[in-house]
Amino acid sequence: MTHANTATQIAAHEQVLHFPKGQEPSLAPNEWLIWSGSADEGGLPDLEHGKHKVLVPFSWWITHHKESDVTKLAVNGQIGVWFAADDDILKHAELIEAGKALWPVVAAHFPIFRDGRSFSTTALLRDRLQWTGEIRAIGDVLIDQLLQGARVGFDSFSLRPDQNTEVALKQFDLFSVTTQNSWRDRRATANI
Template identity: 80%
Template sequence: MSLTTNIMATHEQILHFPKDGKPSLAANEWLIWSGSQDEGSLPDLEHGKKKVLVPFTWWISHHHEADIQAKTKNGQIGVWFAADDDILKHTELVEQGKQVWPLVAAHFPIFRDGRSFSTAALLRDRFQWTGEIRAIGDVLIDQLLQGARVGFDSFALRPDQKTDVALKQFDLFSVTTQNTWRSQRTTRSMLSA
């Protein structure tokens, strides 16, 4: 299988929305490798990118290898979770990963499959993940607000999505009526003001 068939398509820019910051665009430095668990070696990194997100199922089988550990410690390897990955089943491995992964991502196989929202929420709430969580896959502009509320702080939008429109999504609402990963809901006294 060729490298290009194993790399997921994404925008050249990533939308970052840090917890206490403003949304912005940045160059995408990460390839998203869709390699299978059985494939042993990482892809040769091309096109100036030196970092790769690997599937969690692949990580499970290969995380003990010395070269994988070294590249991860150098910030070159992160992990992405498929929508059907049971991260609670692998609690110990995720806890260990918190110490070394520079980035984790949750994959949306299709925009109407919301299981990856739960993955982000579990990473933030149960695992107390404080690093970057990126939404990858079939990520549409319509998902940005919900994603930001549950714990995503970066988004690799589907290539056909307009980044200028995406940046404006976070200014649509000034009041929240639910608690989120980012903040508590707006209090009643603020609503009546």
């Protein structure tokens, strides 16, 4: 396997904020390289030196998922995919269904913080495609996006490197009552 240039990666904080459904938020080391290679590139980044797991673009996966070295890494839990904000995931529902048995994590990419299409991608993954595994927010992920992200179905966040993880952890304690339904729970109802 030829190895792609690791300079083609998406910057991410050294720690990931995990917030699984029904659990408390926590921080853990970021074990995943977020590779931004194109579908034309054949090789993966070097996974023997540095990080041993890689999130590949879904467009790359579509082209290369049948290659034996890629399949082997996926079966070993070393490959996950990330969806670009403009990926049509419903068009590839069968491929995503097959990925449920392979990918330990999928991610939705925010190319810029004010682009909310990845919220919709995550809601579709949870609601229509019944994704029960980890969904991570990647890219230009700011603390301001955490509560909304948790509501639609994200359960981990790879924050932009300049974000303060201690402040991020406190975001989930800001509100004690939910007034809208979400992926996590139903809204609070008033006793009338």
